[in-house]
Amino acid sequence: MQNMIVCKFGGTSMADAAQMRKVKSIIDLDRDRRVVVVSAPGKRSKDDEKITDLLYSCHKAASDGKAIAPYFSVIRERILAICKELSVVSDMASRLDEIEEKISSGASADYAASRGEYLSGLMMAGVLDATFVDPEEVVRLTADGRVDDATYPMVAEAMKGPGRYVIPGFFGSTSDGKVKTFSRGGSDISGAIAARAVDAKRYENWTDVSGILMADPRIVDTPPTITEITYREVRELASIGASVFHEEAIAPVRSVGVPINVRNTNDPQAPGTMILPSRDTAKRAVVGVSGKKSYRNLYVEKLMLDRYPGFRQELLTLLQERGIVPEFESKGFDSLSFLIPEAYVENDNAVLEAIRANLDPDEVAFRPSLALLGVVGEGILEKAGIAASYFLALQKANINVRFINYGGSEISLLIGVDADRYREALRALVEAAV
Numbered sequence: 001m002q003n004m005i006v007c008k009f010g011g012t013s014m015a016d017a018a019q020m021r022k023v024k025s026i027i028d029l030d031r032d033r034r035v036v037v038v039s040a041p042g043k044r045s046k047d048d049e050k051i052t053d054l055l056y057s058c059h060k061a062a063s064d065g066k067a068i069a070p071y072f073s074v075i076r077e078r079i080l081a082i083c084k085e086l087s088v089v090s091d092m093a094s095r096l097d098e099i100e101e102k103i104s105s106g107a108s109a110d111y112a113a114s115r116g117e118y119l120s121g122l123m124m125a126g127v128l129d130a131t132f133v134d135p136e137e138v139v140r141l142t143a144d145g146r147v148d149d150a151t152y153p154m155v156a157e158a159m160k161g162p163g164r165y166v167i168p169g170f171f172g173s174t175s176d177g178k179v180k181t182f183s184r185g186g187s188d189i190s191g192a193i194a195a196r197a198v199d200a201k202r203y204e205n206w207t208d209v210s211g212i213l214m215a216d217p218r219i220v221d222t223p224p225t226i227t228e229i230t231y232r233e234v235r236e237l238a239s240i241g242a243s244v245f246h247e248e249a250i251a252p253v254r255s256v257g258v259p260i261n262v263r264n265t266n267d268p269q270a271p272g273t274m275i276l277p278s279r280d281t282a283k284r285a286v287v288g289v290s291g292k293k294s295y296r297n298l299y300v301e302k303l304m305l306d307r308y309p310g311f312r313q314e315l316l317t318l319l320q321e322r323g324i325v326p327e328f329e330s331k332g333f334d335s336l337s338f339l340i341p342e343a344y345v346e347n348d349n350a351v352l353e354a355i356r357a358n359l360d361p362d363e364v365a366f367r368p369s370l371a372l373l374g375v376v377g378e379g380i381l382e383k384a385g386i387a388a389s390y391f392l393a394l395q396k397a398n399i400n401v402r403f404i405n406y407g408g409s410e411i412s413l414l415i416g417v418d419a420d421r422y423r424e425a426l427r428a429l430v431e432a433a434v
């Protein structure tokens with residue numbers, strides 16, 4: 001293990017010159033903070049726009065044959081103002097011209113979106129007087145967006161000297177040289193890649209909240225901070241909906257055991273959350289609650305279902321052929337239920353017709369929209385009465401439970417409720433957890 005600390009700063013930490021100064025003061029506090037991974041400038045206030053979103057709008061305008069100037073001029077103004085205030089990247093105007101020209105003449109959506117992080121990286125390298133590392137050259141992604149193992153030695157090689165390094169997050173390139181981004185929020189993955197590559201002693205993930213909170217602070221008032229959480233738990237919370245840490249960012253560090261510390265750029269003294277390989281579950285069975293709205297429950301019934309061994313597989317194939325991927329499944333003696341993210345189900349009737357025509361079920365229907373909530377903790381199966389306390393909390397709030405998955409994952413209790421009761425349900429579950 002080297003002595004290096006890898007620090008990833010999210011969009012809110014890169015939003016303007018004042019935030020970038022805070023980043024510099026955090027980096028200057030510890031000489032081991034030598035690798036800095038940056039996101040594109042994010043929102044400066046609730047109603048502001050993220051540079052990444054503006055770049056996607058530029059790409060959309062270009063592909064619709066429209067001018068990109070209305071969006072690109074906003075980007076240009078913001079970036080040039082930061083460069084001016086911090087006296088960095090003297091040739092930024094011509095770099096922006098080049099990017100505008102490429103997007104206007106048909107560059108890919110991934111190329112367009114990646115330029116926010118690229119520009120952030122150039123500016124931060126200037127602020128920190130650090131070496132700029134271009135992820136296009138050292139982060140190799142497969143065509144379907146996974147990290148190629150060839151990445152780690154290339155990143156390590158690029159950062160082997162003394163001094164500081166800045167590497168933009170969110171993108172790399174495929175083996176045929178095309179820029180490729182991760183999914184939204186993916187700079188967290190880039191930070192994890194760098195941490196593994198340099199065998200960091202710690203991966204610090206700096207954002208705008210003082211760690212991972214027990215629940216989404218936009219829904220629950222002042223949820224407590226989670227002090228310690230395991231890799232498994234954070235992955236589960238993120239997969240169910242906690243957007244503070246990308247669900248795929250655990251994979252690169254988990255096998256090498258680099259601890260992750262989620263911290264607040266606006267409150268750097270706060271210790272934040274430690275994400276570790278294991279924790280003492282006797283202290284706390286449950287760490288947090290998260291959730292997602294808008295699932296459809298596909299319900300299929302057939303009498304004596306067990307007599308039709310290929311039924312489930314055929315049904316899954318029919319769904320897959322229509323690009324529908326169920327996230328959760330439960331089985332009764334004569335029925336199957338699949339929870340499917342609403343975004344996948346564009347044409348309900350076509351899917352139902354195909355199932356009727358091919359499988360002759362007694363009943364097939366989409367039930368009304370559900371929200372899915374997850375109570376997460378390594379100790380959730382260990383103590384009598386845990387599930388009961390959460391169901392009681394929902395009962396007290398007069399919220400009907402429509403779907404349960406308990407024991408399918410050893411670290412979460414998943415509960416489906418009517419989509420319009422999502423926020424109330426989340427609050428009730430958090431109250432039961434604290």
Ligand SMILES: Nc1ncnc2c1ncn2[C@@H]1O[C@H](COP(=O)(O)OP(=O)(O)O)[C@@H](O)[C@H]1O
Binds near residue numbers: 009207209215218
């Ligand atoms: N459980 C949670 N704990 C902390 N923040 C959460 C949680 N769930 C959702 N969030 C939201 O995630 C935001 C931070 O994530 P993100 O916007 O991606 O930050 P960054 O731009 O720094 O990467 C917080 O401001 C908060 O609104």
Ligand SMILES: N[C@@H](CC(=O)OP(=O)(O)O)C(=O)O
Binds near residue numbers: 039042053185
């Ligand atoms: N800028 C990208 C990638 C990213 O990770 O951003 P952030 O760290 O601000 O969530 C996005 O908006 O998706």
